[in-house]
Amino acid sequence: MNIILIYPKFPDTFWSFSYALRFIGKKSAFPPLGLITVAALLPEQFQTRLVDLNVDALGDDDLAWADMAFISAMAVQRKSAVHVVNRCKAKGLKIVAGGPLFTAQPYDFGQVDHLVLDEAEATLPAFLTDLKKECPKRIYRAKEYPEIRRSPIPMWGLIDTRRYASLNIQYSRGCPFNCEFCNITALFGRTPRTKTPQQVVAELDAIYQAGWRGNIFFVDDNFIGNKRCLKEHLLPALIKWRKDKKGCVFFTEASINLADDPELMDMMAEAGFDSVFIGIETPDVNSLTECCKTHNKNRDLLQDVKKLHRSGLQVMGGFIVGFDSDPPSIFQRQIDFIQQSGIVTAMVGMLQAPPGTRLFERLARDHRVSDEFSGDNVDGRTNIIPAMGLDKLIDGYRSIMRQIYAPREYYQRVRRILKELKGPAATTPTDWQRILAFWRAGLRLGILGKERFQYWRLLAWTLARRPRLLSLAVTLSIYGYHYRRVCELHIL
Numbered sequence: 001m002n003i004i005l006i007y008p009k010f011p012d013t014f015w016s017f018s019y020a021l022r023f024i025g026k027k028s029a030f031p032p033l034g035l036i037t038v039a040a041l042l043p044e045q046f047q048t049r050l051v052d053l054n055v056d057a058l059g060d061d062d063l064a065w066a067d068m069a070f071i072s073a074m075a076v077q078r079k080s081a082v083h084v085v086n087r088c089k090a091k092g093l094k095i096v097a098g099g100p101l102f103t104a105q106p107y108d109f110g111q112v113d114h115l116v117l118d119e120a121e122a123t124l125p126a127f128l129t130d131l132k133k134e135c136p137k138r139i140y141r142a143k144e145y146p147e148i149r150r151s152p153i154p155m156w157g158l159i160d161t162r163r164y165a166s167l168n169i170q171y172s173r174g175c176p177f178n179c180e181f182c183n184i185t186a187l188f189g190r191t192p193r194t195k196t197p198q199q200v201v202a203e204l205d206a207i208y209q210a211g212w213r214g215n216i217f218f219v220d221d222n223f224i225g226n227k228r229c230l231k232e233h234l235l236p237a238l239i240k241w242r243k244d245k246k247g248c249v250f251f252t253e254a255s256i257n258l259a260d261d262p263e264l265m266d267m268m269a270e271a272g273f274d275s276v277f278i279g280i281e282t283p284d285v286n287s288l289t290e291c292c293k294t295h296n297k298n299r300d301l302l303q304d305v306k307k308l309h310r311s312g313l314q315v316m317g318g319f320i321v322g323f324d325s326d327p328p329s330i331f332q333r334q335i336d337f338i339q340q341s342g343i344v345t346a347m348v349g350m351l352q353a354p355p356g357t358r359l360f361e362r363l364a365r366d367h368r369v370s371d372e373f374s375g376d377n378v379d380g381r382t383n384i385i386p387a388m389g390l391d392k393l394i395d396g397y398r399s400i401m402r403q404i405y406a407p408r409e410y411y412q413r414v415r416r417i418l419k420e421l422k423g424p425a426a427t428t429p430t431d432w433q434r435i436l437a438f439w440r441a442g443l444r445l446g447i448l449g450k451e452r453f454q455y456w457r458l459l460a461w462t463l464a465r466r467p468r469l470l471s472l473a474v475t476l477s478i479y480g481y482h483y484r485r486v487c488e489l490h491i492l
Helices: 017-026 034-039 060-065 077-091 100-105 120-132 184-186 195-211 225-241 256-260 262-271 285-290 303-308 330-341 358-365 388-405 408-419 430-448 451-464 468-492
Strands: 001-008 047-052 068-072 092-096 114-116 164-167 214-220 249-255 273-281 314-321 346-350
Touching: 001 017, 001 060, 017 430, 017 468, 034 047, 034 068, 034 120, 047 060, 047 249, 068 358, 077 092, 092 100, 100 184, 114 120, 120 388, 164 195, 195 225, 225 262, 256 262, 256 273, 256 303, 262 273, 273 303, 303 314, 303 330, 303 408, 314 330, 314 388, 330 346, 330 388, 330 408, 346 388, 358 408, 388 408, 408 451, 408 468, 430 451, 430 468, 451 468
Parallel strands: 001 047, 001 068, 068 092, 092 114, 164 214, 214 249, 249 273, 273 314, 314 346
Antiparallel strands: none
């Protein structure tokens, strides 16, 4: 049987890095890790072909070759996913769909023949068994969370790694916290399930042996969800793995309590992590209480960020406005916190209620869900009726984005983090793409851009004060260009 695996296209978002990718000649930020893992779960006699619409076009010859189409998508890919489903249906292909979009809203996709939902390790085997018997059901749901220690090495041979800015890997699923607005616990549970260090090392070896030396994203929603396993098993294995390796700098997502553990921060830096995304959400205690983000309470969030920077871990931060408890001052407070923290990549969004979350259920009961969930937390949209009023929320949100991504304020944050950040233990080797990116940045930002004064001032300062971080200074400048373009597209 011939299986075409299709990954829908992402729109232009903060997370797509579409405008930044042009500087390094890449097509997409990350490959579809879920689909190449699904491919590894299929029977060996199946022939597989993958089309990632973020790097390739889906041709009629691809659809003619296939006996069945497998589609996986996140909510933000909905528009493209619907187009792919319609196109496959028009060609008479049987469609199998899964991933977060279809799992959260399965009844929105009547044209899909088979919905293999939740985690593929739990539901795909049952579908394949029924398919062999020629009696596949329409919907497959998991009764429990699967043991991911039996998850296979993804089929990296299905993609051209040269077209991606970073590769990705997964160590754990699940998060011990229960934030009201987050759908991670609904998808993966509150008890983190981990792979063995041997699994992770085997996956890294496969990536490294394929010639990859660039960045690698650990896609865990909370990498430190099981600190004991991390400190006792995985990080020592990663430190050992790195000793004879070049490049392959890691980054991930974690909760703010990482700042409470100096040993853990040091081990992550030694293992090759140089940045971490953290959901800070808001400096307002009442709003943290409202959304059940209790682990962010009773602490100095600003000092926590600085601790992480001084350990060598650059903080990328997630922020939200639009909680019922938000006071009128919240917009300026968010601006002040972001500027003082030196968080360069500040993903600020209006509160949204993803289907399947406790927030969605609560607001739906109160008839306060007003629109379809976009899946993009930085697109200037919300699907709820905010307590403060929609117009006030939108105006305040725009004021935040207008200020923090203005060239002067943005470059102030870059200099602040470069002052505080400990130099990385691992670096990505310089190649022709990075050299080309430097020259493109000089032209686009330093000559044609409205930020040209700030750009050259930053480079001069970095060369004088932190020359080892010059590459990072250029990279963050390019990110700023991307963020401003997305703001202009969706928000301002």
